[in-house]
Every structure is written in C-alpha cells, then in structure tokens.
Amino acid sequence: MSRYKHNLTSCIEPSTATVLGNVANCNLDDFQKAIKSAEIAQQEYYENTSASQRGVLLRKWYDLVIANQDDLAVILCLENGKTISEARGEIIYAASFILWFSEEAPRAYGHTIPSSLPDTTLMSTREPIGVCGIITPWNFPAAMITRKVAPALAAGCSVVVKPPSETPYSCAAFSKLAIDAGIPARIFQICPTKDRQAATELATNPIVRKISFTGSTGVGKLLAKLASQSLKKLSLELGGNAAFIVFDDADLDVAVEGAIQCKFRCSGQTCVCANRLFVQRNVAAEFTRKLTERVSQLKNGPGLDPSVTQGPLVNRSAVDKVIEHINDAVSKGAKVELGGNPLDNNPGFFFPPTILSGVPKDAMVAGDETFGPLAPIFTFDTEEEVIKMANSTEFGLASYLFSENVNRCMRVSKKIQAGMVGVNTGRISASEAPFGGIKESGYGTEGSLYGMEEYQVIKSTIIGNTHR
Ligand SMILES: NC(=O)c1ccc[n+]([C@@H]2O[C@H](COP(=O)([O-])OP(=O)(O)OC[C@H]3O[C@@H](n4cnc5c(N)ncnc54)[C@H](O)[C@@H]3O)[C@@H](O)[C@H]2O)c1
C-alpha cells in the first residue's frame, strides 16, 4: 500500500453484501508522491540490475506465490466472490505470468544492423520505458496485476498500480510477496482508491511514460485522451462482445463444454466470455437442450463452499444489468429455457445461470456486454450470415467457433474480427498466448513473446569510425 497518510474506504464482500474490510483511499498527493518516488527508484533499479538478475527476482516472487497459493486463493475468493476452485485456478494463472516473464527478462534481444553509412556500426537495444501506470479491474484481481506488473519489472520499469477499488486485497498480497522476494518496494507501488479523479493522475502526470489499463471501453477512451497530452504509450484491454458460433457440423457435446468454460467462468464476468451464442437453425433445439441440461447442474452459492460452481456477481448493479437484458429479450420474443429470476432470500449479489432461446437480433444483449451468467441463443442459417452477425459489433476481443470441418474453421476464424479466436474450445487464455483485442476492444498485446515489448522502447545506437 502507499506508505503515505491516507483515509480508509470499505470493500464489500459480494457473497454477503457486508463489509469485508477497509483499505487506503489514496488521494492526489499520494499518487504524485508514489509516481515521483517510482521515477527515482526506476533509474536505480535499471542501472543496478542485469536482465537476468531481474529474471531471478521474478522467479523468487513466483516461488513465493506458489508457496502461498492456498491463502491467496481464499483472499481472492472472498473479495471477488468467485468459487474457491476458480480462485485457485486464477492464482496459478496469475503466477504463470510471473514465471513466463522471469524467463523472458534475459531475452530482451536487440539487433546489430548492417549499416549503409560508411565506417559505421549500427545496433538496436531495448530499454525500459520508465514509470508505468497500471490500472486493473475487479474480475481478475490477481491475474490482471501480474500480466502487467511482471513484464514491466522484467523490462526494468517501475510501476504504480491502482488496483480495483472492489478487490484491492489480492494486489496487496501479491505486492507483499514481491517485496519479500527482494523486489524493491518503490519499484512496485500500489495506490488503492475510490477517487477516480486522483487516479487519473496516472494518465496526466508526465513522469508516467506508459499506461496499461484493463477495464471498460469508456474509461479506456478517457485515459487515452488524457494520456495523449504527454504522448504516453498505451495498452488498452477493453470490453468485449464475444460471438460463440456453433455450426451444424460441430460436435455438440464439445460445443456445450466450450460454452460452460467461456460463458459461465467467474459467473459470466470475464471479458472473453461468450456474450452472443449463434447456433445453426437445424441443431439449435438439440444444442439448447444439451446446454440446458448441463447448466442446470451448476450451483450458486458462496465461493468458499466447495460444492458451489457459481459465485455471486460483483455488486447490485451487475445483477440489475442481467435482469435488464433478460426482460428486454423476453419482451421481444425470447423464451426463458433456464433461470431468469433472482434467487430468493439471499443477501449476496447472486443471479442463477440463465439460458434464453430464440433471441431476436434487435435485443439489447446483441450489442451490449451483459457481464453476467446469461447465455442468449440466436439462430442463423448460413455461414455468410453468421459471420456478418458476429462482426456487427464495435468490439473485437474474443470469439469462438465450433465445427468439425477444418476448412470451415480456418475460413471462418480468418473472417472473424477479433483479437483472439477459440476453435472447438472455450478456453483461450494462457501466459504464452498473445492476449488482446481489436476495434473498440483496445490495442496492445499482453502475455506471450510480445508482452514485454509493451514496456520497452527501442534505441538505435549509431557508432562512427568503427572500421579504422
Ligand atoms: N479486455 C480485458 O482484458 C478486460 C478484462 C476485464 C474487464 N474488462 C472490461 O471492463 C468492464 C468491467 O470492469 P470495470 O467495471 O471494473 O471497468 P472500469 O473501467 O470501470 O474500471 C476498471 C479500472 O479502472 C479504474 N478507473 C475507473 N475510472 C477511472 C479513472 N477515471 N481514472 C483511473 N482509473 C479509473 C477502476 O477503479 C478500475 O480499477 C467490462 O466492460 C469488461 O469487458 C475488460
């Protein structure tokens, strides 16, 4: 946490709608001090560590995360509401980015370039961009931190992190373990706050050279506008509206499992969740029946109960949005196949997994991400028609398609406008897989062999008189 004097603000536990605890509510002064201190620390850190030493520090951090994975999972489960098994999975996923970038750190290669200038040697090197502002959402309180912080630290940058105000504890726990691993505290600063105005300092302060943001498209656009004043480098991982396409030549059981994986993960609150399920007309009834049968086995409840598969949503307005999308679709002719009504007598922000069939093209859910456990099924007749439907959105994060015809899989995945396409799988996320969107889902690539570049600048060094 910020080491400066601050007020406190409370966090709500989504399973019970009661206060989980209090955390610092950093103000503008806290952000400015953290940024200044991160600037001084970054220069020392980069000058005093080799790339492989930074890799070793990250490896120590990874080892501590693995050693503490059970406690980290409980923290994550309580603050976010996701089930304990999902929380354990997220901790391992979060740790995988630290491990990946511990190995990428020493591989920040440059080039020697044949020079056309006489008597000259030309080389390119990669240097850290400087102080990075990191802003993350509540749905993956651990993995969104490590997917950004690990490559930044590997590159030799310092970070000032504004964790999500709903779920700041995982970030605090990960940062404590990083410091225990030997990463200097001033290199990895965290400023929790509910004060959005204070947090925008990360976008406006000229010391910050890079913003990496995951969250809504509206806030992403605001940050991009503010950051343009000092021409910061940006990575924006924003909203999605993923199409999930099931062709009549698909293995429907594989498609159903894919839908479970990507629609109901974190109770539907994942940016790569299927938002629109397009099923070819002649298999729509069978797919709907199979999906309904499978989804009816899911169980809502507090995440710490190991028999629970679906935790609560993050807050009341998230529940209200699901209800709004259901009511709108039903009023336009959709049929409720499963769920559809809030759970009775429950203090938390729960909503049962819901399936709608016969959803019309003009339903609100066709254009707006629900971010909840609603699976709306639309039908289509031809490949051409479904590609058009899938692409008729300003978003382009992830999409999924199911077919046993390899030519169709290649052809359709090429035509889908999305940064990531899952073919015959609902699971696309891994530390080695490039993660990022196109269109209004943002730009920049996280994880993978490209992830560290986002935190680097390329320097050209031209040395004359080298051939004498
Ligand atoms: N592409 C992705 O990887 C990804 C991942 C998770 C969520 N999302 C998207 O995010 C949305 C849900 O998350 P959310 O409600 O937390 O989004 P949000 O944009 O409201 O908040 C994201 C983060 O930005 C902070 N923030 C908000 N306003 C700010 C400001 N003016 N200055 C600085 N920081 C500010 C929030 O406190 C939070 O930490 C969904 O639309 C979802 O699709 C995208």
Ligand SMILES: O=CCCC(=O)O
């Ligand atoms: O919701 C955003 C991130 C999800 C993921 O990394 O799979």
